[in-house]
Amino acid sequence: MTCMWKYSQSYSIGNQNFEAEERLPIWYIMDEFGSRIQHADCPTVRVVPFFYMIEQATYSIMFPITDLDENEEVTRDFVEGSGSDEITRSALLAPWSTEFPEKFLNSVSLEQGEPSSDYFSASRMTETLPITGIEIPDLPKDQPIRTYVEYAFIRDYLKHPRFQLVDNPDEAEILWLSSHFKDFKMLSENFPFKRINQFPCEHLLTVKDLLCIIARRAKKNPCTSKEVLKNEPCWLPTTFNLKTELPKLVAYYMAQKKLGIPNYWIIKPWNLARSMDTHITDNLDMILRLAVSGPKICQKYIDRPVLFYREDINAKIKFDLRYIILLSSVDPLKAFVYQRFWIRFANKPFELDNFDEYERHFTVMNYSASNLHQMFCHDFVRYFEEQNPGQEWPKIEERIFSMLSALLKASTEKTADSMSSLTSAPQSRAMYAVDLMLAWTDNVLDGDDTGPSIQPMLLEVNWAPDCKRACVYYKEFFDDVFSVLFLDETEGRHVHLLE
Structure with missing residues (x-):
């Protein structure tokens, strides 16, 4: 079973009308012919999944991308479209190639730094910040505070006499929303008397890849080169972003393996809940294949x-x-x-x-x-x-x-x-x-x-x-x-x- 990840492919159906469960990656292995096609950095064909709605069936379509001579070998790129640089691409190819440990391993630093500001801004999704200096009046003290809620259990269980539930958000002084709110600038300018149940940039806590970056700021001492396998802060499991830190993960995995340290990892999507598309393994091949199925983090499993x-x-x-x-x-x-x-x-x-x-x-x-x-x-x-x-x-x-x-x-x-x-x-x-x-x-x-x-x-x-x-x-x-x-x-x- 451990060898199957060298042959495993995935696709997902990206229909926005589907629930999260319906958009999860679907894993498959091609037949004997498809599985025998070897890797090449300059391939001769592409093999892509094709979902035929009429039959509700999926096919692998192979088509040449260069002229082929008679009896010339058919090859494809095993990590097509993945790997933003040469080192990351080499790390992704580790299940089939020894290039990464031979060529790049010694040059990969295990120390984790913060990403650039562009990484944070890319996740902000047009969120505006409140205007500073605007006077925010207190909530009413001589009458019930009108409260608009979208969460049914609050409507059923909030019984405090100081809060009066209303059906129209325009009438409310408190907005408790179940949908994400982004326009804090407008709220501060036009409705300074209102309160809302969200903070600007709170996704830094609630999205898994960002949470790990934030949590690492709490480490008391920067690790030296000899302490890179040490966990800091001690309450955060060692975590790598499979999109931006893949070479570090592979190097870390190989360092632990060399030292005989258990290598159990849990792989989680950045922004799904209820353990969906979450996997546990000590198999590096599996981790690297999961890395190309969507944005994920890879975190030391608590063993x-x-x-x-x-x-x-x-x-x-x-x-x-x-x-x-x-x-x-x-x-x-x-x-x-x-x-x-x-x-x-x-x-x-x-x-x-x-x-x-x-x-x-x-x-x-x-x-x-x-x-x-x-x-x-x-x-x-x-x-x-x-x-x-x-x-x-x-x-x-x-x-x-x-x-x-x-x-x-x-x-x-x-x-x-x-x-x-x-x-x-x-x-x-x-x-x-x-x-x-x-x-x-x-x-x-x-x-x-x-x-x-x-x-x-x-x-x-x-x-x-x-x-x-x-x-x-x-x-x-x-x-x-x-x-x-x-x-x-x-x-x-x-x-x-x-x-």
């Missing part, structure tokens, strides 16, 4: 996760945690974490094998018919401490909060380019969901006498998170959220100020 014993299946399984962050202000930074968190469990015993078994390696089960195991956070804490003697939850929680604080400070750190950090916007408030895991580390962390210690590991930050379970578990959830963000009331609202 020493803290496990949870599920009595109902008599097994230790993976789990992850979801925390809610409430961002009130960027400058000065003011943010809270909701102290009630949510746990998501896998359904099969964890092992570093069978990576294609979703219920063994993934935890998002609430969008399928799978067995969904749920638990209140206070019950989880009790079981966690019973199963991990000596590991007190308050210490773990303190590390989680420290990680979240460091991430937000990195994301709001002023840079020369205004598009490469979250922008101050007095009318903005926001709620994000942070997914994280707990992993064992041999390092002795603060508060522990000896190792191993438990290290929180950042997975992703989600915009407009699904809060159905939050509302079902805690009916006052959105009353808490709105009180903190729009009334500046934190007493009794189950939040902790991130410092």
Whole structure:
């Protein structure tokens, strides 16, 4: 099975009317003839997939691009259209060629720097920034605050008397949208009395490739050439952008292999949720083929996760945690974490094998018919401490909060380019969901006498998170959220100020 990736091809149907699931890459292997066509940098033919709608069938069409003599070999370019430079192209060809390790490996630096400002501006999508210096009036204090929401669960569960739901956004003082808002300049000029649930440039947190760039700003010390395999910051799994950092990934993979370090990686699309098109492997060939199927990151798979014993299946399984962050202000930074968190469990015993078994390696089960195991956070804490003697939850929680604080400070750190950090916007408030895991580390962390210690590991930050379970578990959830963000009331609202 590991060899099949040398022959695997992919295509996707890019119809904008399709749901995300319908636009995912489709993988295939050509027949004996197609699979025997060899690679050449100057090929004689192209082979392209063709979807014939009438038959609902896909064919591989081969056509010559040069004149061919009788008995001349037919060749094609295995990485056609991929690889923006010679080194990246050579790295992509590593499944079939030894050119990269022989010619380029020693010249590839493993140190990761920030991309140019063009990289950040390309992702901004015509977003405007608010006008500075405009006076922003306070929200009404002597009457209910008119609130327009697009998320059904807020409409059902927001019961606080200070907020009055309205059906017309033009009448509202608070706009809580489920669609992305981009014109902050217009909002500040024409509607300075309104508040909105989004910040300019927040995609820097919620899009995976950008999140990793932002998170790396939190590292305390730059790595030396001898420490390039060391993870910094310690809560961010080593991550490479498969579009811009592919040679670094291949060099890193080969360095780890040479040192005998486990090489398990998880490959994720930049901007899809619910684990769609996400793969786990230790096979470099598979990673390099996935790299040409769409924009993705490649991240070290957490191979020493803290496990949870599920009595109902008599097994230790993976789990992850979801925390809610409430961002009130960027400058000065003011943010809270909701102290009630949510746990998501896998359904099969964890092992570093069978990576294609979703219920063994993934935890998002609430969008399928799978067995969904749920638990209140206070019950989880009790079981966690019973199963991990000596590991007190308050210490773990303190590390989680420290990680979240460091991430937000990195994301709001002023840079020369205004598009490469979250922008101050007095009318903005926001709620994000942070997914994280707990992993064992041999390092002795603060508060522990000896190792191993438990290290929180950042997975992703989600915009407009699904809060159905939050509302079902805690009916006052959105009353808490709105009180903190729009009334500046934190007493009794189950939040902790991130410092």
